[in-house]
Amino acid sequence: MSDLPVVPDGVAEIDLVGVRKGAFGSQGSGDTSGFGGLVAPIVMPGASIPPFGGWYDEVAEELALSLVDAGVSGAVEKIVIDRGEMTFYVMPENLVAFMTECRDEPALRFEMCTSVSGVHFPHDKNRELHIVYALLSITHNRRIRVEVSIPDSDRHLPSLVALYPSVDWHERETWDFFGVIFDGHPALTRIQMPDDWVGHPQRKDYPLGGIPVEYKGATIPAPDHRRSYN
Amino acid sequence: MTTTEFTNPDPFSGSYDTTDGTVYNLGGGDWDSIAAAPEGENERIVVNMGPQHPSTHGVLRMILELEGETVVEARCGIGFLHTGIEKNMEFRTWVQGVTYVTRMDYLAPMFNETAYCLSVERLLGIEDHIPERANVIRVMMMELNRVSSHLVALATGGMELGALTAMIFGFRERELVLDIFEMVSGLRMNSAYIRPGGVAQDLPSGAEEKIRETVVLLRKRLKDTSDLLVDNAIWMGRTVGVGYLDLTGCMALGITGPILRSTGLPHDLRKSAPYCGYENYEFNVPTQKTSDAYGRFLIRIAEMHESLNIVDQCLDRLVPGPIMIADKKIAWPSQLSVGSDGQGNSPEHIQEIMSESMEALIHHFKLVTEGFSVPAGQAYVPIESPRGELGAHVVSTGGTRPYRVHFRDPSFNNLQAVSAMSEGSMIADVIAAVASIDPVMGGVDR
Numbered sequence: 193m194s195d196l197p198v199v200p201d202g203v204a205e206i207d208l209v210g211v212r213k214g215a216f217g218s219q220g221s222g223d224t225s226g227f228g229g230l231v232a233p234i235v236m237p238g239a240s241i242p243p244f245g246g247w248y249d250e251v252a253e254e255l256a257l258s259l260v261d262a263g264v265s266g267a268v269e270k271i272v273i274d275r276g277e278m279t280f281y282v283m284p285e286n287l288v289a290f291m292t293e294c295r296d297e298p299a300l301r302f303e304m305c306t307s308v309s310g311v312h313f314p315h316d317k318n319r320e321l322h323i324v325y326a327l328l329s330i331t332h333n334r335r336i337r338v339e340v341s342i343p344d345s346d347r348h349l350p351s352l353v354a355l356y357p358s359v360d361w362h363e364r365e366t367w368d369f370f371g372v373i374f375d376g377h378p379a380l381t382r383i384q385m386p387d388d389w390v391g392h393p394q395r396k397d398y399p400l401g402g403i404p405v406e407y408k409g410a411t412i413p414a415p416d417h418r419r420s421y422n
Numbered sequence: 423m424t425t426t427e428f429t430n431p432d433p434f435s436g437s438y439d440t441t442d443g444t445v446y447n448l449g450g451g452d453w454d455s456i457a458a459a460p461e462g463e464n465e466r467i468v469v470n471m472g473p474q475h476p477s478t479h480g481v482l483r484m485i486l487e488l489e490g491e492t493v494v495e496a497r498c499g500i501g502f503l504h505t506g507i508e509k510n511m512e513f514r515t516w517v518q519g520v521t522y523v524t525r526m527d528y529l530a531p532m533f534n535e536t537a538y539c540l541s542v543e544r545l546l547g548i549e550d551h552i553p554e555r556a557n558v559i560r561v562m563m564m565e566l567n568r569v570s571s572h573l574v575a576l577a578t579g580g581m582e583l584g585a586l587t588a589m590i591f592g593f594r595e596r597e598l599v600l601d602i603f604e605m606v607s608g609l610r611m612n613s614a615y616i617r618p619g620g621v622a623q624d625l626p627s628g629a630e631e632k633i634r635e636t637v638v639l640l641r642k643r644l645k646d647t648s649d650l651l652v653d654n655a656i657w658m659g660r661t662v663g664v665g666y667l668d669l670t671g672c673m674a675l676g677i678t679g680p681i682l683r684s685t686g687l688p689h690d691l692r693k694s695a696p697y698c699g700y701e702n703y704e705f706n707v708p709t710q711k712t713s714d715a716y717g718r719f720l721i722r723i724a725e726m727h728e729s730l731n732i733v734d735q736c737l738d739r740l741v742p743g744p745i746m747i748a749d750k751k752i753a754w755p756s757q758l759s760v761g762s763d764g765q766g767n768s769p770e771h772i773q774e775i776m777s778e779s780m781e782a783l784i785h786h787f788k789l790v791t792e793g794f795s796v797p798a799g800q801a802y803v804p805i806e807s808p809r810g811e812l813g814a815h816v817v818s819t820g821g822t823r824p825y826r827v828h829f830r831d832p833s834f835n836n837l838q839a840v841s842a843m844s845e846g847s848m849i850a851d852v853i854a855a856v857a858s859i860d861p862v863m864g865g866v867d868r
Contacts, residue, residue: 210819234819237799274799275544303673306804307830309815324815326802326830333694337802358676361838384504384867393509400513415513421792421822
């Protein structure tokens, strides 16, 4: 992409997850507004440069030290501090080691993994699926987010049920909605959709569904077929 | 038609071949040929409880393996109320999302709305610009909602254990709170009252007096409910020592809310990570050390009184002022008013956009149909709902619609504790344990 945005201050690099084309969601028809040729990159907040300030530095340093002690290198891809929330981007192969340190290291002590969520970025090449873990430390009253990106072609992640039993249903939900296979999960079955359901509904390539509705003679298309703004 | 020959001695099961292919009989009665009972366990049966059962707290299915009356294994089946709210939100504007999230945990709609709006506001970077009055109204509505939600927890929990008077009392008192919601927002439930940037409309005249009167009445009525149950021998017999889950279990299973506080840990997000100005209110975090269903019941009773105290403080803090953010690019353009027919736009606003200002009409139209854009990023702002930590993980790619919204619903997470709480206990105690978790299936399944 030629029109990459300028990297803002305090950010090491930008995170490009897709591109937005045109305006008003019009495709193929005669858009005379001139916005049809608009191309805008979709950029998520990029990596932050230390020192971060506050307790963020302490967590980052403690994690780096304990990961070295555990003999793990290159686990953290980048650290993003955005809107007061700290996100660690972790390599999938180091996820279990990283989470173990988060839970067991006394200076970190993230006792709870409160949720697992997925985000599907179909245009983020070889990083299509982002799995997001929310960790809470009641001891230190801190929260961090751990994000892992995996390619859609190889949708495997190690399960964290042995580490945090609370993620059992959350991982099942992420499998159900995104098709991520959590290796080592005791019973990775669908949880919200029926057992014989085909497809993973929260993926962006899964249609919303719905049928056009006729109202007073006019036909109103289903929500995902209406003209939309973007 | 050719003649068929039964190869199976039981004509009501098994299969036989015809010229059109194999025909299977599904008459039942063939359980022995499918699964033989393990050696020495001739009493073990599998019972499907729910999803349509009056005492499973909603459309919850429980698969119970029983030996006599003892539960050997308890598993939950959920998903019967899954409506794809999160998926639908990706096709609506940010403001329309409020209308969806309010329907998740239908007993705590104000909390769903607040959790979503706080995350959207953090993404917009307007957390500090929410007017004081809007924050006070939010806190007041949430605390009233906490009372109504706990009342339903007591009511349905009581009914499931056979205390029908508790059910009548609980729903009667809840109606008082719903009357306030109807007066303020126009709707008893699913009110979509809290919006990104503030609240949908100001309190109508007479609302403060009505809330004050209701708080007085609720205090009196709550005493009736607690008098009925707190020292009740039958109630204690059904709940004391039942549904036990200690602090270690809660930590491992990610349990929050009254269940966690029944282990003695005073973890409350209103104290540990205040939002909406909770740091300005004085209230206690009730705890118990019993880790059982009775302790959770006592906590809910005490929390209702604390909530009423917070509502009193809210009424004292209410000063006239704006209820929506000043930024006209975000604030909902119309001022709603409760008309004789329930709800509608204010006549003054209609007058302005229809006959006075063309620009105001354009602005209104753009903001209502297209909505506002939210800068790219993700946010998660958890709040303390009646059932524990409720938070919305909201992802934006800079568009006018959410890219992904995931609700961390406490009911969903806490329901995982059913196995730990009820395995090894009597089947009747499963009911008490589930009632003490107080899952709301609308929130579990979303």
